[in-house]
Each structure stands twice: as C-alpha cells, then as structure tokens.
Amino acid sequence: xxxxxxxxxxxxxxxxxxxxxxxxxxxxxxxxxxxxxxxxxxxxxxxxxxxxxxxxxxxxxxxxxxxxxxxxxxxxxxxxxxxxxxxxxxxxxxxxxxxxxxxxxxxxxxxxxxxxxxxxxxxxxxxxxxxxxxxxxxxxxxxxxxxxxxxxxxxxxxxxxxxxxxxxxxxxxxxxxxxxxxxxxxxxxxxxxxxxxxxxxxxxxxxxxxxxxxxxxxxxxxxxxxxxxxxxxxxxxxxxxxxxxxxxxxxxxxxxxxxxxxxxxxxxxx
Amino acid sequence: xxxxxxxxxxxxxxxxxxxxxxxxxxxxxxxxxxxxxxxxxxxxxxxxxxxxxxxxxxxxxxxxxxxxxxxxxxxxxxxxxxxxxxxxxxxxxxxxxxxxxxxxxxxxxxxxxxxxxxxxxxxxxxxxxxxxxxxxxxxxxxxxxxxxxxxxxxxxxxxxxxxxxxxxxxxxxxxxxxxxxxxxxxxxxxxxxxxxxxxxxxxxxxxxxxxxxxxxxxxxxxxxxxxxxxxxxxxxxxxxxxxxxxxxxxxxxxxxxxxxxxxxxxxxxxxxxxxxxxxxxxxxxxxxxxxxxxxxxxxxxxxxxxxxxxxxxxxxxxxxxxx
Numbered sequence: 001x002x003x004x005x006x007x008x009x010x011x012x013x014x015x016x017x018x019x020x021x022x023x024x025x026x027x028x029x030x031x032x033x034x035x036x037x038x039x040x041x042x043x044x045x046x047x048x049x050x051x052x053x054x055x056x057x058x059x060x061x062x063x064x065x066x067x068x069x070x071x072x073x074x075x076x077x078x079x080x081x082x083x084x085x086x087x088x089x090x091x092x093x094x095x096x097x098x099x100x101x102x103x104x105x106x107x108x109x110x111x112x113x114x115x116x117x118x119x120x121x122x123x124x125x126x127x128x129x130x131x132x133x134x135x136x137x138x139x140x141x142x143x144x145x146x147x148x149x150x151x152x153x154x155x156x157x158x159x160x161x162x163x164x165x166x167x168x169x170x171x172x173x174x175x176x177x178x179x180x181x182x183x184x185x186x187x188x189x190x191x192x193x194x195x196x197x198x199x200x201x202x203x204x205x206x207x208x209x210x211x212x213x214x215x216x217x218x219x220x221x222x223x224x225x226x227x228x229x230x231x232x233x234x235x236x237x238x239x240x241x242x243x244x245x246x247x248x249x250x251x252x253x254x255x256x257x258x259x260x261x262x263x264x265x266x267x268x269x270x
Numbered sequence: 271x272x273x274x275x276x277x278x279x280x281x282x283x284x285x286x287x288x289x290x291x292x293x294x295x296x297x298x299x300x301x302x303x304x305x306x307x308x309x310x311x312x313x314x315x316x317x318x319x320x321x322x323x324x325x326x327x328x329x330x331x332x333x334x335x336x337x338x339x340x341x342x343x344x345x346x347x348x349x350x351x352x353x354x355x356x357x358x359x360x361x362x363x364x365x366x367x368x369x370x371x372x373x374x375x376x377x378x379x380x381x382x383x384x385x386x387x388x389x390x391x392x393x394x395x396x397x398x399x400x401x402x403x404x405x406x407x408x409x410x411x412x413x414x415x416x417x418x419x420x421x422x423x424x425x426x427x428x429x430x431x432x433x434x435x436x437x438x439x440x441x442x443x444x445x446x447x448x449x450x451x452x453x454x455x456x457x458x459x460x461x462x463x464x465x466x467x468x469x470x471x472x473x474x475x476x477x478x479x480x481x482x483x484x485x486x487x488x489x490x491x492x493x494x495x496x497x498x499x500x501x502x503x504x505x506x507x508x509x510x511x512x513x514x515x516x517x518x519x520x521x522x523x524x525x526x527x528x529x530x531x532x533x534x535x536x537x538x539x540x541x542x543x544x545x546x547x548x549x550x551x552x553x554x555x556x557x558x559x560x561x562x563x564x565x566x567x568x569x570x571x572x573x574x575x576x577x578x579x580x581x582x583x584x585x586x587x588x589x590x591x592x593x
Contacts, residue, residue, distance in 0.1 A: 031370040035356070035363075042358040042399075105354035109415070112318045112350075113371045114343040268321045 028115040032123030033130070036097075040131050046093070050135045053089045057081060057139060073150025075157050078142050079237035082164045083229055086171045087196050089135070093128050094175030095189040098264065103183045111268070121260050125169075125176055125253075132168045136161060156239025163236030166249040167229055171196050173256035180263040196229075203228025271296050271345075271423050271453035272317065276326035279312050279477075286312045288477035289326070294470075296422070299449035301468035301485075302457035305579050309477040310457040311351050314427050317455070318348045330423055344372075347421035349429055353412035357401035361392055361411050364400060365418060372419040386414040389444065405432045413441070417448070424448065426456035430463060442467050461571040471571075475579040485571065492569025493577055498547050499526065499534045500554065501563040507531035513557060519546050530562060 040046040057078065061067050065077030101107040110120055146152045175192040182188050201207045203225040211221050225231050229252075232245040272294040279287040287309040294300045304310050316323045319335040319342060328335045333342035355364055365386065369379045387393060390410040395403060400411060409432055416424065429445065430438045438460075445454060446467050458464065464471045465485045473481040473488070481488055489495060502510060507525045514523045514535045521539075526532040537546040547566050554561050 027373075028371055031367065035359070035367050038363070039356065039358050104357065105350060105352055106356055108315070108320050108350040109348075109354055109368075109412075112320050112343060112346070112348045113368070114340045114373070115371060116340065 025119065028113075028119045029123040029126070032110075032115075032120055033127040036124050036127030037130060040093075040127065046131055049089060049092050050131070050138065053085060053135050054138055056085055056089075058142070060085070061142060073146055073152040075142060075146055075152065075160060076237055078139070079160045079164055082167060082237075083200050083233055086132075086168050087193055087200065090132060090168050090171040091175050091189050091192040091196060093131055094172045095179055095185045095192065097124050097128060097176050098180040098260070099182050099185050099188045102180075102267070103185075107264075111264075117264055118257075118261055121176070121257055121264070125173060125257060128172050128176070129165075129169050132172065133165060136165060136168070153239065159239045159241045160237055163233065163241060163245070163249075166246065167233055167236070170229060170249045170252040170256075173253040173260075174199075177256045177260045177263065180260045180267070199227070199229045201228070201230075203230035203232075205230075271331055272455065273329045274313075274317060274326075275328070277313060277316055277323050277328060278325035279309075279316060279321070280324050285477055287316070287323075290474065290477070290479055291326075292472060292479065292482065294423075294453045294455055296453050297450055298470060299445060299454045299456070299468045301464040301471040302455055302474065303459075303461070303464060303471055303575060304457075304474040308474045308579070310474055311427055313474070314348075314425050314455065314457065315350075318346055318425055319343055320350075344419075345422050347416035347419065347424045349413050349416040349424075349426040351427040352431075353409045355400045355408060355412050355415070358399060360397050360399050361403070361407075362396040364411060365414060368415040369418050374419060382418050382420070385420075386418050389417070390414040391440070406434060406437050409433060410437070410441075422452055424452050424454045424456075426454070428458060429456055430458065430460065438463075461575060464571060473575060473578055480578050481574070488574050489569040489571055491578070492567075492571075492573045494534065494536065494567050494573070495569025496542075496546075497534050497536045497567045498550050499532065499563070499565055499567060500550060500559070500561065501527075501530055501532040503530050503560040503562055505531050505559060507533060510559070513553065514550070517549060517553065519549055532563075534567070 060081040061075075061078040065081065067077045070077065098107070101110060111117060143157060146157075147154070171192075174195055175188065178192040178195065179185075179188040181191075208221055208225050212218055215221050229249075232248045235242055236245060274290060274292050277287055277290045278285070290309070290313055292300070302310050302314070312321070315321045317328045317330070317335065319339045322336060330342040331345045333345070335342045356367075359367065362383070365383045366379065369382050374382050387396065390413055392407070392410060392414060395407050395411075400408060403411065409429075413426075413429060416426065424445075426445070430441050433441060442463060445456060448454065449467070449469070456467075468485060470483065471481075471485055471488055472479055481491070500510065500514075507528045510531050510533045511523050511525055514520055514533060517535070519537055519541045521536045523533055523535045526534055535546065535550065544566070547564065551564060553559075554564065
C-alpha cells in the first residue's frame with residue numbers, strides 16, 4: 001500500500017555529515033538513556049523510591065542523626081547516612097537494568113541494533129544515575145534549612161553532594177553488573193544489597209576495629225578496607241574531595257561497567 | 271546479500287547448529303523449516319549478531335557480522351522469536367526509539383514511522399502502551415520495528431506465530447511483496463506458508479540442513495508424489511485394485527477408501543507420473559468405470575517434512591501415510 005514511500009526512504013538517513021565521531025558515539029547512548037528514563041517514570045516505581053529515599057534521609061538526618069541537637073551548620077548528619085540509604089535505594093533503581101531486558105527478551109532487540117553493546121550499557125547506567133541525581137537534587141530543603149539556621153560552608157556542601165553522587169554511581173554500576181547476571185530482578189536486588197553491604201562493612205570502623213583486634217597482619221585489614229566505599233566516603237562527607245577518592249569511585253564505575261559488558265557478551269555466547 | 275558459511279554453535283556439550291551454509295540473494299524469500307529445537311532460532315541469532323558463532327561466518331552485504339557488526343546490523347531488520355518489545359512504552363514511543371537507534375532523525379524518522387504504521391495497521395493503537403495490546407498488535411508492532419529502516423535484509427523468526435488467519439494473510443502478503451526487493455529469511459512451522467510465500471525452503475533438523483530447494487522440489491520428495499488416485503462411484507475397491515495391479519507400469523496399489531472406492535497406484539521408478547495417469551485414464555474408459563475423480567498426487571510438504579525430520583519413526587509414518 002505504501003511501497004512508493006518505501007522506496008523513497010530506502011537509504012536510512014544516518015546522521016548529518018557535520019556530526020563527528022563523538023556525536024555518532026553519543027547519539028545511541030542518549031537515545032537509550034532517554035528510553036530508560038521514560039521507563040523509570042512510566043511506572044510509579046521511580047516516584048515511590050524517590051519519595052521513600054527523601055523520607056528516609058529526612059528521618060535519619062533529623063531524628064536519628066540529631067541534626068538540631070548538634071547545633072552545627074553542617075550537613076554531616078545528612079551525608080553520613082547515604083551509604084546505608086543507597087544500599088537499598090540504588091539497588092532498587094538498578095535491579096531491573098539488565099535482568100528485565102533478559103526476562104522480556106528485549107535484549108535480543110537491543111543488541112541486534114546497529115550499536116555497540118557498551119553504548120547500551122553506558123546509556124542505561126546514565127539513566128539510572130540521573131534518577132538518583134534527581135533524588136539528591138530533591139533533598140534541597142535540607143540545604144535550605146541549614147542555610148536558614150546558620151552559615152554553613154556551601155563549598156563543603158557542594159563537594160559532599162558531588163561525592164555522594166559518585167558513591168551512588170559506584171553502587172549503581174555494581175548493581176548493573178549483578179543485574180546482567182540474572183533474569184530475576186529480586187535476585188539482582190538481594191545480591192547487590194549483599195555486595196554493597198560488604199563494600200561498606202569492609203571499611204566500617206566498628207567492623208575494622210574488631211578485625212584489627214585479632215588480625216596477625218593488620219596491613220591485610222588496611223588493604224581490604226581500602227577497597228571499601230566507607231574509607232573513601234569518610235572524607236567526602238566532611239566535604240574533602242581527595243583525588244584518590246575520586247579515582248576510587250570512578251574506577252569502580254569503569255570496572256563494573258566493563259564487567260557488565262563481559263557478562264552480557266558471555267551470556268550471549270552461551 | 272546473506273552469505274552463511276559453515277555456521278556452527280555449541281552450548282557446552284550440546285551442538286545446536288552444526289555446519290550450516292547457504293546464501294540468500296536479493297529478491298529471494300527463504301523459508302526456514304524444522305522441528306522445535308532444530309536450531310532455526312540459533313542460526314538466525316548468529317546471522318543477526320545476537321550470539322557469536324562457535325565456528326564459521328555470516329556476512330551481510332559483504333560485511334562480516336563478527337568483524338564488522340555495526341555495518342552488517344545496519345542492513346538487517348530483525349523480528350526475534352516471540353516479538354519482544356518494551357512493555358512500558360507506547361507503540362509510537364517504541365517505534366520512535368527503534369528508528370532513532372537506526373540513525374533516523376527528524377523528518378526522516380517521522381516519515382519512516384508513518385510508513386510502517388500504515389503498513390502494519392497500527393493507527394488505532396499508537397498511543398496505547400505495548401503491555402495493553404493484544405498479541406496480534408504486539409506482534410505487528412515488533413514487525414513494524416524490523417522494517418522501519420526499510421532494510422535490505424529481513425530476518426523474521428516465526429512472523430505469523432500467534433496471529434489470526436486474517437492477520438497471517440496480511441503478513442504473508444507483506445513478506446511476499448517485500449521479498450521482491452529484499453533478501454528475506456523467515457522461519458515457520460506452518461508449511462502452507464512456505465508454499466504461499468517462499469521462493470526457496472530449507473529444512474533444518476538437529477542443527478544440519480537436510481533439504482534445500484524450491485517448495486515444488488521439496489514436494490517431489492514426498493513418499494507418494496507422482497502416485498495416481500482414482501475414485502469411482504459404485505465399483506468394489508478390491509476389483510479396482512486388482513485391475514490396477516495388473517498394469518505393468520504400476521509398482522503397488524493401496525486402497526484408500528472402500529466406498530466410494532478410492533485406490534492409489536504408485537508408478538514403477540522408470541515411468542513418469544503423467545504416463546501412469548494417462549494409462550489409468552485409458553483403463554477407466556476401457557472398463558467403463560464411473561469415474562468421480564482421477565488425479566496425480568503432487569506430494570505434500572508436511573509429508574516431506576515428517577519423512578525427513580523423523581528418521582526413527584520413518585517407517586511408522588510411511589505406513590500411516592499409505593493408509
């Protein structure tokens with residue numbers, strides 16, 4: 001019925017010539033990120049998680065953390081809970097990233113498109129990271145509160161936000177990797193919670209101090225702790241952005257996403 | 271357009287596809303037949319680059335799917351088995367998404383989407399989310415996705431699965447029409463579809479190609495292709511059988527039904543089936559048989575399919591056929 005139009009559009013109009021190589025790399029990534037984002041907000045799940053995150057972070061900051069009692073114009077009591085909140089929240093955001101594609105079979109569609117698998121991996125990751133970023137932006141009332149009550153160092157707060165965003169990215173990349181291993185979102189959620197918990201506890205002072213008590217070679221504890229997110233988050237929540245910490249979080253992200261691509265490839269290879 | 275050379279795929283100890291080779295030219299529609307688990311989908315997945323082959327190579331328009339996957343994938347439109355699509359998206363959103371991934375933008379994208387929406391009759395469900403669609407619509411949405419960039423190569427894994435007879439007819443018409451300008455591979459369980467649509471068919475069993483030819487060629491491999499069947503209003507079947515047995519062209523005869531008497535005669539190897547038909551016609555005139563019917567069997571694809579793909583039960587099914 002419309003074969004005439006069919007022949008006129010026979011040559012797929014690939015990007016215009018002026019779009020360089022970087023545009024060719026980025027355009028599928030953005031397309032996928034856009035789709036994932038709309039996927040997050042097509043169901044109420046993302047809204048529910050963001051609301052729960054905001055409520056929980058408010059509860060821990062003000063009720064458990066004693067924000068008012070401390071009488072200090074800092075957001076330390078706010079940021080200090082983030083590794084624990086992300087444990088649940090980020091795992092929930094990322095759990096379906098690949099498992100759902102595998103369960104629904106859409107992975108076959110996605111990976112037979114003329115794109116490289118890493119573009120899909122990065123696109124999906126960026127979409128999830130954006131949702132988390134949005135949740136962090138929506139915590140602005142805390143920032144307003146502390147500015148209203150006192151004179152905090154906003155540079156420190158900004159650095160802490162950046163650091164916590166990186167921490168969330170590291171957690172999300174780990175969840176993405178786990179998600180590629182299974183068809184079940186629930187399994188992906190549980191395993192990534194456990195793995196993230198391990199990465200917290202390996203450097204959590206109550207645990208490391210206990211381990212130091214019996215350790216014959218304390219440097220082993222130190223070495224293990226240096227892999228923990230806590231070791232690198234400690235200074236960040238005080239607003240210190242050390243390049244070593246930045247490198248740590250970025251390398252966790254790169255490593256996990258690379259491993260995701262290996263898993264995706266291995267799964268296809270059978 | 272499609273060139274497949276000695277493709278092989280093993281999953282652990284299991285050999286799913288074992289040395290499959292064929293080519294499909296532009297303007298050809300290749301039907302891919304085989305029992306469940308024969309390796310049809312695995313072969314298609316290797317050709318489309320979803321899974322890498324263990325051995326061998328597939329090239330699409332000269333681009334190797336392993337070494338130059340993006341260039342090869344650009345030429346392919348693919349409808350995977352079960353027609354997956356993103357449940358949370360609207361039909362329009364899904365088609366826009368796939369068009370964008372195909373590198374279509376702006377006006378080109380819009381016209382491409384409009385075209386497939388019209389071709390696949392999706393106007394009424396454009397704003398509906400995929401999960402609320404009936405199976406037929408969902409299937410057509412995924413089919414629309416596969417032709418959105420008007421690809422030169424189309425690979426369709428059971429494109430008519432789950433459609434009602436009218437929709438099946440539409441999809442077949444579409445495939446046949448597109449087959450004039452594209453290279454198409456499609457797999458199916460429905461043998462009449464192969465006769466209706468394909469210019470060539472391949473039967474694959476346990477990972478290997480067991481037959482490759484035009485539908486007419488394949489039908490000739492049917493166990494009773496070339497046999498002549500007569501049906502008479504009031505003679506006894508045994509008497510007719512006796513007369514036919516006496517002809518020296520006849521190898522053997524089988525009574526199909528007693529009343530009205532229906533008997534099938536198989537020619538000896540050296541005689542063409544037309545000769546036998548003529549001779550039986552002469553005999554009927556001579557014997558003044560009240561003929562209701564006299565025809566030469568063309569053979570049926572389903573028989574060929576069964577006799578080729580079920581070697582263990584070959585004897586049994588041959589008996590069933592000649593009943």
